[in-house]
Amino acid sequence: RTETRAQVFASAPLPISSTPRTFVMLSKISPSSAARGIRNFNTKIFEKKTVSLADRTETIVVGGRDKFHLLPQAFEGVKQIGVLGWSSQGPAQAMNLRDSLEGTGIKVSVGLREGSASMEKAAAAGFSRDDGTLGEMYDVASKSDMTLLLISDAAQANTYPKLFQHLKKGSTLGLSHGFLLGILNNRGEKFPDGVDAVAVCPKGMGPSVRRLYEQGKSVNGAGINCSFAVEQNATGMAVERALGWGVGIGAPFIFETTMRDEYVSDIFGERSVLLGAVHGIVEFLFRHFVANGASKEDAFKRTAESITGPITQMVSHNGLLSVYDSFEGAEKREFEVAYSAAYHPLMEVLMEIYDDVKSGRELDSVIDAVSRHGQYPMTTIDDTETWRVGETVRAARTSAQRPVCPTTAGVYLACMQAQADLLIANGHSYSEVANESIIEAVDSLNPYVDFRGIAYMIDNCSIVARLGARKWAPRFDYLLMQQAGPKLEKGEVDEGLITAFKENKLHQIMSVCAALRPSVDISPVAGQHGVRD
Numbered sequence: 001r002t003e004t005r006a007q008v009f010a011s012a013p014l015p016i017s018s019t020p021r022t023f024v025m026l027s028k029i030s031p032s033s034a035a036r037g038i039r040n041f042n043t044k045i046f047e048k049k050t051v052s053l054a055d056r057t058e059t060i061v062v063g064g065r066d067k068f069h070l071l072p073q074a075f076e077g078v079k080q081i082g083v084l085g086w087s088s089q090g091p092a093q094a095m096n097l098r099d100s101l102e103g104t105g106i107k108v109s110v111g112l113r114e115g116s117a118s119m120e121k122a123a124a125a126g127f128s129r130d131d132g133t134l135g136e137m138y139d140v141a142s143k144s145d146m147t148l149l150l151i152s153d154a155a156q157a158n159t160y161p162k163l164f165q166h167l168k169k170g171s172t173l174g175l176s177h178g179f180l181l182g183i184l185n186n187r188g189e190k191f192p193d194g195v196d197a198v199a200v201c202p203k204g205m206g207p208s209v210r211r212l213y214e215q216g217k218s219v220n221g222a223g224i225n226c227s228f229a230v231e232q233n234a235t236g237m238a239v240e241r242a243l244g245w246g247v248g249i250g251a252p253f254i255f256e257t258t259m260r261d262e263y264v265s266d267i268f269g270e271r272s273v274l275l276g277a278v279h280g281i282v283e284f285l286f287r288h289f290v291a292n293g294a295s296k297e298d299a300f301k302r303t304a305e306s307i308t309g310p311i312t313q314m315v316s317h318n319g320l321l322s323v324y325d326s327f328e329g330a331e332k333r334e335f336e337v338a339y340s341a342a343y344h345p346l347m348e349v350l351m352e353i354y355d356d357v358k359s360g361r362e363l364d365s366v367i368d369a370v371s372r373h374g375q376y377p378m379t380t381i382d383d384t385e386t387w388r389v390g391e392t393v394r395a396a397r398t399s400a401q402r403p404v405c406p407t408t409a410g411v412y413l414a415c416m417q418a419q420a421d422l423l424i425a426n427g428h429s430y431s432e433v434a435n436e437s438i439i440e441a442v443d444s445l446n447p448y449v450d451f452r453g454i455a456y457m458i459d460n461c462s463i464v465a466r467l468g469a470r471k472w473a474p475r476f477d478y479l480l481m482q483q484a485g486p487k488l489e490k491g492e493v494d495e496g497l498i499t500a501f502k503e504n505k506l507h508q509i510m511s512v513c514a515a516l517r518p519s520v521d522i523s524p525v526a527g528q529h530g531v532r533d
Contacts, residue, residue, distance in 0.1 A: 074244025082144030085151035086118035092210035111140030178263025204444025223250030269436035280476025308450035338410025341487035
């Protein structure tokens with residue numbers, strides 16, 4: 001990045017409010033944190049495109065099925081790609097790469113723990129010990145020229161010392177999450193010398209990556225967008241291999257980031273509006289509407305059904321302002337009251353999460369939580385009254401258009417906006433902000449809630465994401481109940497906050513990013529590989 005930290009803060013769209021709130025944590029960010037990872041990439045194989053996002057420009061790579069013929073060039077020197085793991089991302093990426101590389105002579109081999117129950121699942125998906133496309137994890141890694149480490153993040157923290165010993169010199173280690181870099185930083189360690197360390201991070205859970213790839217077989221460009229990062233370039237081919245990986249799993253567009261920025265924004269985002277916050281918001285608003293006289297069925301329709309139906313569609317195709325502009329008169333006032341009531345309580349939790357992720361505390365808490373699973377495993381998250389009512393409501397759906405609840409829209413958009421404000425103020429690239437705060441929610445995740453409820457979304461994500469949602473959703477719920485609830489009753493509007501929302505640069509950013517969205521809307525299906533029913 002070329003901006004100084006002071007310039008970043010000066011340009012950040014922090015809201016002007018009549019309430020005496022400040023964002024003191026922003027002054028704690030180290031100026032040196034802007035210089036991290038490797039940026040300013042060059043590619044001789046794929047098409048680069050410069051896009052203008054508000055007051056900045058960013059460089060992206062154009063993917064799509066019409067670029068598959070370039071994959072052998074990108075993977076020059078790669079005879080085998082090992083995909084380690086069969087949880088959220090593993091099945092999707094292994095199958096997508098296998099399909100994209102068909103006829104090239106490049107083998108995609110799945111590596112799992114010996115005796116893993118997932119061996120049968122991988123075999124059912126067409127991978128086999130007989131042809132060398134299925135095997136024991138470390139054996140596959142030792143034979144691969146590119147190893148994609150897609151086991152759970154918590155497992156990575158325990159297995160990386162042994163894995164590093166099995167990586168071939170001159171090979172490429174790929175991650176779809178920067179979590180391992182955070183663990184290495186916490187422990188004062190680094191990636192091994194002599195290998196590339198890259199990340200390609202789909203902006204959606206694994207089932208979305210596979211589903212959109214399948215839907216896109218007849219539509220060029222249908223897939224999940226990715227960010228990519230090069231942390232270590234030992235071979236000189238790290239950029240091309242990373243971009244080939246992104247194109248190969250179906251990304252229509254690929255955005256540059258750093259591995260550090262990716263894991264901070266991703267772990268923060270999944271605990272926030274992507275998973276944890278939306279869960280907490282629905283729980284809070286459901287009780288709020290019931291307490292104010294709504295039937296339980298109507299309360300669910302006004303909360304979850306409103307978010308995952310019309311609000312998601314409007315934001316995906318036309319941005320946040322399209323939701324606000326759809327209201328008139330009393331409904332617009334209702335939106336403004338809700339937005340004003342919710343923004344600061346939400347920002348308080350978001351800042352807390354960001355601090356914990358940035359400092360590394362949240363990563364260590366994941367390792368600690370997993371160590372307790374033998375005694376206290378993860379429990380269900382959809383057994384509250386809210387989601388039991390939701391099953392009834394979904395079963396009774398008709399083709400009629402679902403209404404947009406102004407109160408729900410105000411709270412939900414306040415969360416999206418607050419998250420984007422915080423990421424921009426902390427120096428993240430605009431494409432990363434848009435993807436982690438909005439696009440991933442509406443184009444990849446929310447459709448799974450709409451299809452079968454909150455657990456169908458959260459529990460089809462990684463263990464790190466599932467743990468984060470369980471930890472932070474109650475925090476969002478509680479603070480909204482304590483702080484936003486009383487303000488909703490008072491019915492006051494913070495004009496400064498509303499003006500900051502209407503004039504925010506995020507809307508310009510989203511107008512560009514929306515044009516880069518998948519060419520089809522995702523259509524979840526039951527029984528999909530990698531989906532937990």
